[in-house]
Amino acid sequence: MKPSFRLDQHPRRWPQPLSSPPAGYFEQLPTRVMAQVAAAPTRRPLLPAWLWQMPAAVRTGLASTVLLGTFAASLWLNSAPTGPAAQPVTLANVPQEQLLNYLTNEAHLTLLDLAELPAQNLASTQQYLRPSATELTEALDAQPAEETTIL
Amino acid sequence: MEDHEILLKFQHPASRNLAFNQLVRKYQQKVYWHVRKMVIDHDDADDLTQDVFVKVWKHLENFRQDAQLFTWIYRIATNECLSFLQSKRRKFFLPLNDVGSELVAKLEADPAIAGDAIELKLQRAILRLPDKQRLVFNLRYYDEMPYEQMAEVTGTSVGALKASYHHAVRKIEDYVTNADIPSYSSDEVD
Numbered sequence: 001m002k003p004s005f006r007l008d009q010h011p012r013r014w015p016q017p018l019s020s021p022p023a024g025y026f027e028q029l030p031t032r033v034m035a036q037v038a039a040a041p042t043r044r045p046l047l048p049a050w051l052w053q054m055p056a057a058v059r060t061g062l063a064s065t066v067l068l069g070t071f072a073a074s075l076w077l078n079s080a081p082t083g084p085a086a087q088p089v090t091l092a093n094v095p096q097e098q099l100l101n102y103l104t105n106e107a108h109l110t111l112l113d114l115a116e117l118p119a120q121n122l123a124s125t126q127q128y129l130r131p132s133a134t135e136l137t138e139a140l141d142a143q144p145a146e147e148t149t150i151l
Numbered sequence: 152m153e154d155h156e157i158l159l160k161f162q163h164p165a166s167r168n169l170a171f172n173q174l175v176r177k178y179q180q181k182v183y184w185h186v187r188k189m190v191i192d193h194d195d196a197d198d199l200t201q202d203v204f205v206k207v208w209k210h211l212e213n214f215r216q217d218a219q220l221f222t223w224i225y226r227i228a229t230n231e232c233l234s235f236l237q238s239k240r241r242k243f244f245l246p247l248n249d250v251g252s253e254l255v256a257k258l259e260a261d262p263a264i265a266g267d268a269i270e271l272k273l274q275r276a277i278l279r280l281p282d283k284q285r286l287v288f289n290l291r292y293y294d295e296m297p298y299e300q301m302a303e304v305t306g307t308s309v310g311a312l313k314a315s316y317h318h319a320v321r322k323i324e325d326y327v328t329n330a331d332i333p334s335y336s337s338d339e340v341d
Contacts, residue, residue, distance in 0.1 A: 005327035007320050010273065012292070017270055019263040021183070021193055029183075030175040033201055034168065037208040056217075 152177070154220040161211055171211070175204055178221060182228050188289045189232040189282070191257045199235055203228045222303045229286060229304055236282050254278045269327070276326035280319055287312055288319040 054062070091099075131139075152173045160170035182203055187196035206227050214223060255278050259271065277285060283305075290296045290304065291312075298309045305312065 003328075005269075005272075005324050007273075007292075007324055010269070013270065017261075017263045017267070017274065018187060018191065018258075019193075019261050021187075021197070025197075026179055026183075029179050029200070030172050033175050033179075033204045034172055036201060036205050037171065 158211075158214070158216070158220065171208060174207070174211075174220075178224055179204075181221070182224060185225065185228050185289070185294070186232055188293065189286065190235060191254045191261075191278075195235070199228075199231050203231050206231070218303050219300075222300055225304045226306075233282055233286070251278050272327045272330045273323065276323040276330065279326060280322065284315050284319050287315045288323075291316045 152170075157170045157174050157177075160166040161174075179200065183196060183200045186199045186203070187193065190196050190199065203224070207224055210227075214220070218226075255275055258274050258278065277288060280288060287301065287305065287307075290301050291298075296304070298312050301307075301312050302309050307315075
């Protein structure tokens with residue numbers, strides 16, 4: 001019967017019995033590697049290095065907070081009334097007198113715009129402007145002749 | 152230079168190249184021999200060693216320092232070796248034992264082992280092991296790496312590594328004991 005081979009009784013050769021690399025190989029290898037990496041840029045990290053240096057628990061907590069914050073913000077933004085849907089309601093609540101003041105003082109209406117208003121609704125002119133006969137006469141007298149003709 | 156110094160200097164563009172050069176000088180022999188034991192051929196080991204350090208360069212900024220720097224580098228080297236052997240089989244449509252035969256042929260041509268019949272049998276037995284088991288055997292037997300560190304390198308549990316090493320030793324002892332078989336044949340599956 002053959003004697004059994006026992007690995008622990010066999011003298012270990014280290015490193016594995018392989019021939020050594022060529023002479024000077026390890027002196028040249030760093031230069032060759034550096035030449036290769038010069039053409040290979042480092043991959044930019046997705047997150048800054050200081051973030052990776054934090055403990056894993058802190059990183060997890062931070063990520064959860066950011067996620068929850070994003071969720072809450074998106075929820076809040078979606079629940080806020082949007083412009084076009086709310087516009088009719090808002091305008092309906094503004095007193096008509098204020099609207100008219102805005103239109104006459106801020107909206108740069110021309111005399112032509114104002115001239116068309118009584119044609120559409122004569123009562124509105126009387127309701128909001130409430131002119132007296134004297135005021136009307138004075139206003140008409142002050143207008144140039146060619147513009148008064150359209151009234 | 153200590154690892155933390157290397158990493159600190161690597162963060163600054165002005166000292167990045169110097170730091171990386173130090174890193175290569177510090178770990179090149181360990182990486183080379185780790186790779187060489189897996190692929191046997193010097194030219195393959197040379198190519199793979201350079202590939203490993205290029206990968207280290209590309210990803211060092213993302214290194215989290217959860218593990219030791221060397222363990223991380225070893226892991227990259229291990230993955231490169233396993234991918235290389237796997238791609239070799241795929242590329243040439245070689246079955247497992249043909250790649251093993253090729254490695255054995257390279258080993259037998261190496262003058263470092265000529266004339267030592269027992270050692271040649273031992274090395275042939277090691278090359279019969281599946282790649283991952285051979286890796287485990289090399290890390291434990293030749294590098295004397297602690298199982299905990301091996302677990303980090305291979306991503307395998309300590310228990311599984313101990314079992315794998317134990318089986319590898321038994322297979323090797325059985326093979327060397329009965330190794331009058333001149334031809335190479337493998338019945339191992341990864």
